[in-house]
Amino acid sequence: MAELRLEELSARNIVAANNLSLKPGQEQFIAPVTYSVAASTINPATSWQRVVLNEDKVVGFIHGNFDPESPQEELRACIWRINVDADAQGQGVGKFAAHALAEEARKRGFDRITVIWESGEDGPEAFFHRIGFTDVGETQYGETIGALEL
Template sequence: MPTLRLEALNATNIVAANSLTLKPGQEAYATPVSLAEAERTLNQAASWPRVVLEGKEVVGFIKGNLDPDEPREEFRCCVWSINVKASAQGHGVGRFAIHGLADEARKRGFTRLTVIWERGEEGPEEFFLHLGFEPIGETQFGEVIGAMALA
């Protein structure tokens, strides 16, 4: 079984990253409203987009924001988006991606990683809770703000 690895998003892998097919019903949870609203104000230099490769195949994508100067605490060190190919879900791809972002955040001196998700039957709440994120609040749109210590 090929091992997983992270690679910076680039011209070679961006089409595959944009073509990841989620399980039916998951598309509605891909980008919470709060993230879509805030994206235009983020410092793009602080963006950390990576694809997850299994062998040569793109099986996942994660984008983090790592900006200590971001005025909104929940966006300073956060999982901006994560998508895992439907056929690769349940095989550790998402966990691998989150751990990769967490490792990079630790290297940059962050002590907490946040994520925002919408509740729902097909939503990602169980995944984030299983990884150790704990709800710490809600956005103005009613989405969950979760946090995980990086100690």
């Protein structure tokens, strides 16, 4: 894969981000209940949305949130959503995106980032563990809360 780069989500690239393909079985893991509920309270000033480009092609998307005032610790510096195109999975795109968000968190003074996922055979748990996240808790809906210490 050529050199990956980030670009802010914009009108120019949002259609490509929305059209990222998935591998069979991944659809059920895109937006767990916790994400949907929490997303309704996101302050645009704390939202961080980027697409990952390989040359000029959008191959991934990451949505993070940075809110040091959040009453829920796991939502202060977190990955809301990460999607990698089916054809680009396993090529370092997700790791690149997650580590870019981690670097942004460091710049903002955070010492860890979190992510919430639903367990399952085709789910993202193995990916998050491979890139350094450890399980630190569970939501009231039974989803796993993972953290990456910075």
